[in-house]
Amino acid sequence: MRKGEKVVWGLTAIITASALYVGYVVYNAPAKVMPTYQVESAAAAQGEAVYRRNACDACHRIWDVGGHQGGVLDGIGSRRSEQWLTAYLSADNPQAILPSQVKKFFQMPSFASMPETDRADLVAFLFSLKDRQLEVAAPPQGGGDGR
Numbered sequence: 001m002r003k004g005e006k007v008v009w010g011l012t013a014i015i016t017a018s019a020l021y022v023g024y025v026v027y028n029a030p031a032k033v034m035p036t037y038q039v040e041s042a043a044a045a046q047g048e049a050v051y052r053r054n055a056c057d058a059c060h061r062i063w064d065v066g067g068h069q070g071g072v073l074d075g076i077g078s079r080r081s082e083q084w085l086t087a088y089l090s091a092d093n094p095q096a097i098l099p100s101q102v103k104k105f106f107q108m109p110s111f112a113s114m115p116e117t118d119r120a121d122l123v124a125f126l127f128s129l130k131d132r133q134l135e136v137a138a139p140p141q142g143g144g145d146g147r
């Protein structure tokens, strides 16, 4: 390798390493504090507290706040029915209902031992997170394909 090539490869390595480092720092930056959402009902407001208490936002994001492992829950109320959410959050093994896309690394833990009242409020909160575009196109039917 000629001297000029070494310099180019050296610089490339340094730039790549810096980019990886910046990416790492940004990805692992501490989560922003969850703002208080305006929610539809008293149950949904209670459910928001349940969401905080159970640290769902360690893995999930709502309004761009929270962790990355579990995915975004914005609009979940338009993608899943209340029955589905209740079943999922009661399951001993949520993987049996929704097989993990990111298995091995992160999985939805079971919240089967959560008090029923908490679960009902939590479901009300999640169901209140609507996706306006999806609502216009096709509101959830809560049946058929099991969603």
Ligand code: HEC
Pocket: 051, 054, 055, 056, 057, 058, 059, 060, 069, 070, 071, 076, 080, 085, 088, 094, 095, 098, 099, 100, 101, 102, 103, 106, 107, 108, 109, 111, 122, 126
């Ligand atoms: C340890 C990380 C983690 C925690 C904590 C967590 N989840 Fe999850 N959750 C996941 C992952 C990962 C998935 C995606 C399915 C899978 O891979 O198992 C998921 C999936 C979901 C889904 C289905 C999403 C969809 O698109 O259908 C809902 C709803 C949900 N979680 C709600 C909650 C609620 C509510 C809490 C708090 C009570 C919570 N999660 C806590 C990791 C987590």
